[in-house]
Amino acid sequence: MQTKESRGLVLYSRPYREEDRLVKMFTEVSGKHMFFVRHAGKSKLSSVIQPLTLADFILKINANGLSYIEDYKEVTVFKAINSDIFRLSYASYLLALADAAVVDGITDASLFAFLVKTLELMDKGLDYEILTNIFEIQVLERFGVQLNFHECAICHRVGLPFDFSHRYSGLLCPDHYQQDAYRSHVDPNVIYLLDRFQNMKFEDLKTISLKPEMKQKLRQFIDLIYEDYVGLRLKSKTFIDELNKWGDIMKDHPIKD
Numbered sequence: 100m101q102t103k104e105s106r107g108l109v110l111y112s113r114p115y116r117e118e119d120r121l122v123k124m125f126t127e128v129s130g131k132h133m134f135f136v137r138h139a140g141k142s143k144l145s146s147v148i149q150p151l152t153l154a155d156f157i158l159k160i161n162a163n164g165l166s167y168i169e170d171y172k173e174v175t176v177f178k179a180i181n182s183d184i185f186r187l188s189y190a191s192y193l194l195a196l197a198d199a200a201v202v203d204g205i206t207d208a209s210l211f212a213f214l215v216k217t218l219e220l221m222d223k224g225l226d227y228e229i230l231t232n233i234f235e236i237q238v239l240e241r242f243g244v245q246l247n248f249h250e251c252a253i254c255h256r257v258g259l260p261f262d263f264s265h266r267y268s269g270l271l272c273p274d275h276y277q278q279d280a281y282r283s284h285v286d287p288n289v290i291y292l293l294d295r296f297q298n299m300k301f302e303d304l305k306t307i308s309l310k311p312e313m314k315q316k317l318r319q320f321i322d323l324i325y326e327d328y329v330g331l332r333l334k335s336k337t338f339i340d341e342l343n344k345w346g347d348i349m350k351d352h353p354i355k356d
């Protein structure tokens with residue numbers, strides 16, 4: 100058992116036996132671990148073991164079993180996210196995605212920093228759907244999926260109205276569309292945006308604003324990529340899909356006052 104000081108983000112917590120809890124946390128210096136909290140309700144830790152809590156922790160980390168939280172300071176709670184069901188459901192999906200993307204116990208400080216930064220921007224009110232798309236595209240690599248959204252898979256030219264081909268797991272330019280009879284026929288603007296998202300710096304983010312139709316196309320195409328290349332079905336993602344259906348119904352039938 101090693102004592103470590105690290106920033107940590109609570110991914111989820113669940114009851115264990117009568118009064119205890121198991122808390123899954125993503126730590127900056129030691130990756131993800133499961134922490135055991137005895138008598139969670141009465142514990143001094145009760146306020147910092149909710150999902151989406153970020154803090155500096157003193158941790159006793161056990162490589163092969165349950166780990167323990169010794170102490171904490173500098174707690175950050177994402178207030179705006181927690182008070183909005185839409186933002187909260189997208190943030191919960193990002194936590195689940197990060198949890199699925201890396202194996203427990205493997206240090207991944209850059210993914211940790213990227214996740215925290217994404218949540219901070221979501222909390223500040225930046226577009227949560229676009230932030231989620233950027234996270235989804237950049238985390239693909241962690242699932243072993245490397246897709247090039249920048250150049251034609253055959254002639255390597257760039258800056259053209261590209262389509263995506265599953266056959267080539269890459270792009271086709273107009274000269275090479277015919278190489279795949281089953282090409283995706285995706286809007287070339289979607290591919291252009293994915294190329295930008297893949298290399299997106301957070302400073303550029305404030306300048307991105309997209310129309311609802313384009314967001315919808317992005318959503319559909321990224322869903323397809325995840326189905327075909329990642330094969331992941333997260334409950335939190337299904338919840339977002341349901342929520343969006345309800346959102347659409349409410350937009351079409353506004354409640355009159």
Ligand SMILES: [Zn+2]
Pocket residue numbers: 251252253254255256271272273274275
């Ligand atoms: Zn080409």
